[in-house]
Amino acid sequence: MKLKEIAHTRTGDKGNMSNIAVIPYEERDYHILKEILTAEKVEEFFSEICFGGVKRYELDNIYAFNFVLEESLGGGVTRSLAIDKHGKSLGMALLEMEI
Amino acid sequence: MKKIRIGCGAGCSYDRLEPAIELVEKGDIDYIVFECLAERTIANNQQQKLKDPSKGYTPMLEPRIRGILRKCKEEGIKIVTNMGAANPEAAIKLILEITKEMDITDIKVAMISGDNITDDLEKYKEIVMWQSTHTLGELEAEIISANVYLGAEAIKEALDNGADIVVTGRVADVALFVGPLMHEFGWTENDLYKIGQATLLGHLLECGGQITGGYFADPGYKDVEDLHILGHPIAEIDETGDFIVTKVKGSGGEVSLRTCKEQLLYEITDPSCYITPNAIVDFTKVCFRQIDKDVVLVTGAISKGSPTTYKVNVGYCDCYIGEGEVSFGGLNSLPRAKMCADIIEKRLKIVGANIDEYRVDYVGYNSLYKTNISDSFAPKEHSEIRLRISGRTKNYDDAMLIAQELDYLYTNGPAGSSGIESGVKQVLSVGAIIIPKENINVQITYWEV
Numbered sequence: 001m002k003l004k005e006i007a008h009t010r011t012g013d014k015g016n017m018s019n020i021a022v023i024p025y026e027e028r029d030y031h032i033l034k035e036i037l038t039a040e041k042v043e044e045f046f047s048e049i050c051f052g053g054v055k056r057y058e059l060d061n062i063y064a065f066n067f068v069l070e071e072s073l074g075g076g077v078t079r080s081l082a083i084d085k086h087g088k089s090l091g092m093a094l095l096e097m098e099i
Numbered sequence: 100m101k102k103i104r105i106g107c108g109a110g111c112s113y114d115r116l117e118p119a120i121e122l123v124e125k126g127d128i129d130y131i132v133f134e135c136l137a138e139r140t141i142a143n144n145q146q147q148k149l150k151d152p153s154k155g156y157t158p159m160l161e162p163r164i165r166g167i168l169r170k171c172k173e174e175g176i177k178i179v180t181n182m183g184a185a186n187p188e189a190a191i192k193l194i195l196e197i198t199k200e201m202d203i204t205d206i207k208v209a210m211i212s213g214d215n216i217t218d219d220l221e222k223y224k225e226i227v228m229w230q231s232t233h234t235l236g237e238l239e240a241e242i243i244s245a246n247v248y249l250g251a252e253a254i255k256e257a258l259d260n261g262a263d264i265v266v267t268g269r270v271a272d273v274a275l276f277v278g279p280l281m282h283e284f285g286w287t288e289n290d291l292y293k294i295g296q297a298t299l300l301g302h303l304l305e306c307g308g309q310i311t312g313g314y315f316a317d318p319g320y321k322d323v324e325d326l327h328i329l330g331h332p333i334a335e336i337d338e339t340g341d342f343i344v345t346k347v348k349g350s351g352g353e354v355s356l357r358t359c360k361e362q363l364l365y366e367i368t369d370p371s372c373y374i375t376p377n378a379i380v381d382f383t384k385v386c387f388r389q390i391d392k393d394v395v396l397v398t399g400a401i402s403k404g405s406p407t408t409y410k411v412n413v414g415y416c417d418c419y420i421g422e423g424e425v426s427f428g429g430l431n432s433l434p435r436a437k438m439c440a441d442i443i444e445k446r447l448k449i450v451g452a453n454i455d456e457y458r459v460d461y462v463g464y465n466s467l468y469k470t471n472i473s474d475s476f477a478p479k480e481h482s483e484i485r486l487r488i489s490g491r492t493k494n495y496d497d498a499m500l501i502a503q504e505l506d507y508l509y510t511n512g513p514a515g516s517s518g519i520e521s522g523v524k525q526v527l528s529v530g531a532i533i534i535p536k537e538n539i540n541v542q543i544t545y546w547e548v
Contacts, residue, residue: 010315010362010365012364013366015230016230017368019367021363023364048471049469055368057369059382061383061384061399062386062387064360064364066368076529078138078417078526078528079528081457081458081489081490083467083487084466093467
């Protein structure tokens with residue numbers, strides 16, 4: 001199945017960093033995703049885009065994750081050559097990941 | 100128990116006007132905040148100010164003030180905004196003109212300044228820039244602007260002194276919300292729970308409609324009603340620091356656990372360490388509870404203390420980007436677009452364009468996610484493809500060579516080269532440095548009409 005069947009995402013940016021919040025629709029899926037949606041897996045998924053590593057923060061209080069992707073916005077929002085300079089579409093890509 | 104209601108009238112410089120009017124007319128609010136400065140906005144505004152000294156504030160200041168001022172005066176709603184941008188003086192002048200035109204008197208307007216340190220950067224040349232290995236002094240570029248993200252103290256003081264409208268340049272976005280709450284409840288940075296909650300309130304509201312269903316809907320997965328009349332958020336907070344987030348009844352969108360969770364994590368790194376000038380806040384104990392339709396109770400944000408430093412955004416003339424796009428149709432569109440990209444690349448060598456960074460995108464195939472991710476879920480054939488070429492150059496002329504080569508394609512490119520657009524833009528980039536708070540003098544100036 002794809003991640004989008006059990007979770008939604010929101011993407012933000014700061015300089016050359018992109019952050020993707022992954023939020024399961026159901027709390028029980030948080031614990032499953034904790035096991036399978038690792039920082040390594042997300043880093044591998046974005047290997048053509050993210051060059052500074054991925055860190056995962058866990059929020060047990062709201063059953064959500066924050067993935068921080070360093071060096072992933074083509075030099076930063078203000079100088080990127082990309083169409084999507086903010087990387088606002090990146091979270092939707094992650095939802096297509098097979099899990 | 101005393102309660103204060105704050106609405107967010109705008110979450111960026113170009114945001115709709117109607118939700119702000121709806122907030123002052125139907126939101127039963129005490130304050131309306133307009134947060135209008137993204138990372139680069141002030142650098143752009145500074146350039147406008149250099150061209151025309153009467154400009155450099157947020158362009159939508161005028162319709163916003165005109166649209167809400169009379170009602171705000173009647174209801175005693177105070178306005179707090181960073182729409183002063185690079186030129187708060189000019190913003191104040193405009194506001195005073197509007198009050199005169201609208202025949203509104205007995206208004207006190209306060210200007211917060213001191214954030215602009217563009218002419219005072221010499222002493223920071225040795226500081227290594229944020230997300231970089233270079234010092235500020237090593238930046239080989241013309242610096243356009245340098246603005247400190249100020250805290251909430253001056254906004255509080257201006258309100259203590261009776262200001263009805265507070266206009267700032269760069270302040271931390273959340274300070275626009277924290278300032279009024281410090282003023283209303285007498286909270287200080289030492290009230291760790293209350294200042295933590297006030298900061299969280301600002302964080303959740305500062306992007307306007309992003310917590311009420313904007314930047315959220317995904318048909319079939321996350322359905323949201325009436326986004327064309329999306330309501331902007333209101334927070335109601337009492338002296339305990341606990342607050343609810345809601346919106347005007349009848350407006351579009353939703354306030355729910357899922358919108359609140361998304362906005363809590365928007366543009367943050369470590370959720371246990373959300374750094375602002377007045378508080379470093381831990382979001383890992385935050386709790387959301389849906390207590391009614393479109394009403395979410397928010398508790399649990401705690402400050403871990405305040406930093407001794409300020410962040411400063413530095414805007415500089417970085418480079419030029421030459422770019423262009425051309426469309427291809429039919430099931431052979433991708434091969435023709437690739438052929439076209441090859442032609443352009445060879446042409447740019449022939450004409451001797453000096454390009455520091457070069458990018459080829461096939462819109463409709465890989466322009467957002469590059470090739471590996473796109474291939475993992477994309478169809479193998481495309482009905483149409485738009486080729487996009489972009490290159491970073493040091494000089495305008497080199498960027499122009501890229502744009503020109505795109506223009507030449509109508510008569511020289513592959514079959515069906517269509518819808519060509521090209522252009523050159525100068526790029527204003529933004530970097531940041533961190534400096535000691537004690538270096539900065541914040542001033543407040545008042546006008547009364």
